[in-house]
Amino acid sequence: MSPDDTTAQIHVSVDGPYLVTGDVEILDADGHPIRTRGPVTHLCRCGGSRNAPLCDATHGLKGFDGTETCGASGAGGGRRSPRSGDAACVRALVDGPLQLTGDIDVIGSDGLVHDTTGRRTLCRCGRSRTKPFCDGTHLEVGFRDPVPAGEGREPPTMYEWAGGVDALERLTARFYGDLLSEPDPILEPVFRGMDPGHPRHVAAWLGETFGGPPAFSREHGGYEHMVSKHRGLALTEIQRQRWVERMCATADLVGLPRDPDFRANFVGYLEWGTRIAVFNSAPGARVIEHAPVPQWGWGQSPPYTPQPWETGTLD
């Protein structure tokens, strides 16, 4: 058996994704073809990818054990299943396995071809007891695809994910409490004598920003109040960096979620917000007077588009 480049194959990698090669159509859960990049398509096998059915390397983070448990790999003695002549297709079923149709070889991590007779679905939740094949465990464990846009399955907000107002108040109480009680020559002088309600107010700001109730706008004066508090403080880059560093460390101390997506977006906001705080605090800064409390979610923001009249953008 010496398959050529067009032979449809799925290689089960050790504790990692399915590697799909050859002439195979790959469809997502909506039945839309997935555009593949390069000769190998990596499909998620651990159930954790945020980009399912494609792999996003989450298996490494999860410590996924992908041991093939369907009995001896190459259960067909390493023989291919009989050819049907049909075009090969892999389709991700909604909240379920990968469905195989047509002529396609499934090759175990030991290099032997699995007998796929009567076994045409591959595990996608990572929990099957007969890996790489599906045994229906996804139903037991309630496996769900990442939320497809516009399908009415809204992801939780960053506010909900963080643990709501209680978690954010824990964060800010500890942040400002530690900062004022420990020697911190960079930040302590900035916050010495602050309003005792400050930690709770900042928690309300963060909560509103991360998709929670509009408490800061309604009860604490909104954007305009926040800006008035930063005006004229002449904050330095060193102070800004220290603020972000301490906030990240405090997030660990008070048990905010540690998953990379939450933390990346959380830090993204801190970096963005503190840079604006430094800008607004500069003496004579041309501060934006009115604006809403910003909204920050899970998505990435596109890079800033410089306008032609801005420095360095005109030839």
Ligand code: HEM
């Ligand atoms: C994402 C970044 C930031 C956010 C969301 C934020 C938010 C706020 C808010 C909502 C207030 C008003 C609080 C109140 O009404 O009591 C405030 C005040 C203040 N902020 Fe910030 N801030 C940020 C960054 C910074 C940084 C980097 C510094 C200094 C290193 C700073 C220093 C202050 C100070 C000194 C006050 C006044 C405190 C008081 O006298 O009560 N802020 N900030």
